[in-house]
Amino acid sequence: xxxxxLTNWREIDIDKFDPExxxxxxxxxxxxPLPQAAQLQxxxxxxxxxHRQLQQNLSRxxxxxxxxxxxxxxxxxxxxxxPEVQETGYVYExxxxxxxxxxxxxxIKHLQAVLEILSSIRSTEMNDTLQQLYEGDxxxxxxxxxxxxxxxxxxxxxxxxxxxxxxxxxxxxxxSEEQQAIERAEAVRDLEEGVVVNHSVLLxxxxxxxxxxxxxxxxxxxxxxxxx
Amino acid sequence: xxxxxxxxxxxxxxxxxxxxADRNTLAVxxxxxxxxxxxxxxxxxxxxxxxxxDKTVTSVDIAPNSGKIVTCSQDRNAYVWEPQPDGTYKxxxxxxxxxxxxxxxxxxxxEKKLAVGSGARAIAICYFEDENDWWVSRHIKKPxxxxxxxxxxxxxxxVLAAGSTDSxxxxxxxxxxxVDARPAxxxxxxxxxxxxxxxxxxxxxxxxxxxxxxxxxxxxxxYAAHDSSITVVYPQPGAPETPRAKITIVSTGLPFxxxxxxxxxxxxxxGHDCTPVVFRGNExxxxxxxxxxxxxxxxxAGEEETSALHMFKRLDIRGNTDKDDSLLKTIHQNxxxxxxxxxxxxxxxxxxxxxxxxxxVVIFPLHx
Numbered sequence: 073x074x075x076x077x078l079t080n081w082r083e084i085d086i087d088k089f090d091p092e093x094x095x096x097x098x099x100x101x102x103x104x105p106l107p108q109a110a111q112l113q114x115x116x117x118x119x120x121x122x123h124r125q126l127q128q129n130l131s132r133x134x135x136x137x138x139x140x141x142x143x144x145x146x147x148x149x150x151x152x153x154x155p156e157v158q159e160t161g162y163v164y165e166x167x168x169x170x171x172x173x174x175x176x177x178x179x180i181k182h183l184q185a186v187l188e189i190l191s192s193i194r195s196t197e198m199n200d201t202l203q204q205l206y207e208g209d210x211x212x213x214x215x216x217x218x219x220x221x222x223x224x225x226x227x228x229x230x231x232x233x234x235x236x237x238x239x240x241x242x243x244x245x246x247x248s249e250e251q252q253a254i255e256r257a258e259a260v261r262d263l264e265e266g267v268v269v270n271h272s273v274l275l276x277x278x279x280x281x282x283x284x285x286x287x288x289x290x291x292x293x294x295x296x297x298x299x300x
Numbered sequence: 301x302x303x304x305x306x307x308x309x310x311x312x313x314x315x316x317x318x319x320x321a322d323r324n325t326l327a328v329x330x331x332x333x334x335x336x337x338x339x340x341x342x343x344x345x346x347x348x349x350x351x352x353x354d355k356t357v358t359s360v361d362i363a364p365n366s367g368k369i370v371t372c373s374q375d376r377n378a379y380v381w382e383p384q385p386d387g388t389y390k391x392x393x394x395x396x397x398x399x400x401x402x403x404x405x406x407x408x409x410x411e412k413k414l415a416v417g418s419g420a421r422a423i424a425i426c427y428f429e430d431e432n433d434w435w436v437s438r439h440i441k442k443p444x445x446x447x448x449x450x451x452x453x454x455x456x457x458x459v460l461a462a463g464s465t466d467s468x469x470x471x472x473x474x475x476x477x478x479v480d481a482r483p484a485x486x487x488x489x490x491x492x493x494x495x496x497x498x499x500x501x502x503x504x505x506x507x508x509x510x511x512x513x514x515x516x517x518x519x520x521x522x523y524a525a526h527d528s529s530i531t532v533v534y535p536q537p538g539a540p541e542t543p544r545a546k547i548t549i550v551s552t553g554l555p556f557x558x559x560x561x562x563x564x565x566x567x568x569x570x571g572h573d574c575t576p577v578v579f580r581g582n583e584x585x586x587x588x589x590x591x592x593x594x595x596x597x598x599x600x601a602g603e604e605e606t607s608a609l610h611m612f613k614r615l616d617i618r619g620n621t622d623k624d625d626s627l628l629k630t631i632h633q634n635x636x637x638x639x640x641x642x643x644x645x646x647x648x649x650x651x652x653x654x655x656x657x658x659x660x661v662v663i664f665p666l667h668x
Contacts, residue, residue: 086399087399090399212550213504216505285552286551286552286553287528287552287553287554288527288528288529288550288551288552288553288554288555289552291507291526291527291528291554291555292505292507292527292528292529292550295505295506295507295508295525295526295527296504296505296506296507296527297506298504298505
């Protein structure tokens with residue numbers, strides 16, 4: 073018998089000898105409304121069209137329409153801008169398919185569009201816009217989606233020290249995990265290049281959204297697997 | 301409307317509580333034990349402590365007719381405590397055969413069976429075997445993908461609902477040959493063998509399903525999920541995935557973790573907002589009716605601030621004029637873990653009891 077005191081109980085795989093053990097495939101939650109490979113091209117075209125439509129709405133000053141449209145057409149699924157989800161190895165089947173096919177910049181483009189709309193709305197108009205959105209069709213879900221974009225906008229990475237900016241010696245002092253983390257962050261930063269985030273605008277939007285939809289909206293965004 | 305009755309039992313979380321049929325005995329969970337309290341005037345006095353579980357007790361339920369008490373714990377065991385004539389309790393082990401914590405236990409309405417939810421992605425349906433003088437179990441496993449957080453019995457003691465952390469609320473058959481008589485057909489189906497899935501429901505945003513409950517008739521199911529919502533489902537026989545009506549009420553507050561039907565068109569839910577909320581509706585739609593212990597309607601800690609003397613005193617002592625915001629305006633000072641019916645008026649529940657992480661058991665009267 074192994075030395076009892078040296079055994080790390082938490083690391084023992086107690087399911088190893090369970091004949092009825094369920095395998096991870098069976099534990100994958102299906103039904104997440106994500107694009108299937110076949111639909112992806114159509115979705116991408118749709119998103120392209122969406123941005124044209126958004127620009128039109130915005131240029132005509134129809135900001136609520138623009139916002140509503142952007143939120144209704146929000147693309148879900150995983151793309152390269154969310155490496156942390158891929159890293160965990162716990163991705164869902166649909167999302168794996170989506171990840172392979174969904175153009176990485178699509179979600180970022182959409183994020184950019186939403187952020188543009190948000191900063192184009194003056195702080196005095198925020199409450200009216202929100203009320204219109206909230207009381208309209210499917211209002212609760214749209215406001216939840218808006219909150220997702222607010223958090224995503226806040227999550228846009230600040231400029232980082234790039235791989236090339238490290239001195240040779242300095243770089244090889246880092247552990248391989250640290251190196252990988254930097255390379256990953258760099259990849260994300262490349263994708264997010266050009267996304268303009270006005271944090272003070274996002275903060276006041278956040279305050280208004282929570283004022284209208286309550287703390288419930290925050291909880292829903294946290295529990296929702298459909299990330300933007 | 302009379303005032304709520306507040307019992308602060310101790311300063312530890314109560315994750316589940318249960319009253320006896322005459323409402324004079326109260327069982328509450330406390331760490332690895334279950335404590336039994338006896339009503340003494342307006343107070344509850346401790347009488348017995350059930351010891352035997354090695355880990356946190358997660359659920360307790362008193363059978364109203366037989367008085368048997370069932371407890372389950374993170375130590376993967378459940379015990380049935382049978383009252384003896386001399387006032388002591390005889391403990392019987394339930395053979396759960398699960399390799400993860402037991403999370404929730406409830407007696408079936410006919411008290412012949414037990415349903416135990418667990419972290420082993422299974423529900424153990426337990427029944428008593430006379431020959432061996434112990435409780436044995438059969439498992440409902442597939443298609444549960446994650447921990448079962450709660451179970452609820454249909455009035456016919458065969459249909460069972462379960463809420464799980466895989467964000468689904470499911471309805472199963474727990475029919476056991478030799479224990480159950482063949483039940484009359486219900487909206488959930490007829491001739492349903494053990495472990496048949498009679499319904500499966502989820503929300504767009506997902507989120508753990510914390511609580512499930514059948515309406516008094518058993519024809520509707522409600523569940524509370526971590527997306528701060530309550531969903532009421534009216535099923536269509538033979539079509540488990542396409543109910544006749546599915547109504548979701550989205551709350552602006554924090555998620556509910558427990559719910560209780562008070563009559564066919566009304567239910568109460570409570571959770572992280574520390575106050576029970578009443579919902580009313582029918583197949584056409586549901587909406588929030590009122591909050592039982594509404595923090596907004598109370599002046600609470602603000603009262604004393606009207607006095608200038610108090611304000612300056614506070615300024616002197618603490619260096620600020622802020623009122624004491626460490627106290628919630630609700631009676632429960634922390635999340636409500638479980639609500640149960642306490643009293644009935646006709647066919648509706650007129651009083652509910654709630655237990656909370658703050659160690660309180662509160663009896664709230666409801667509006668008629």
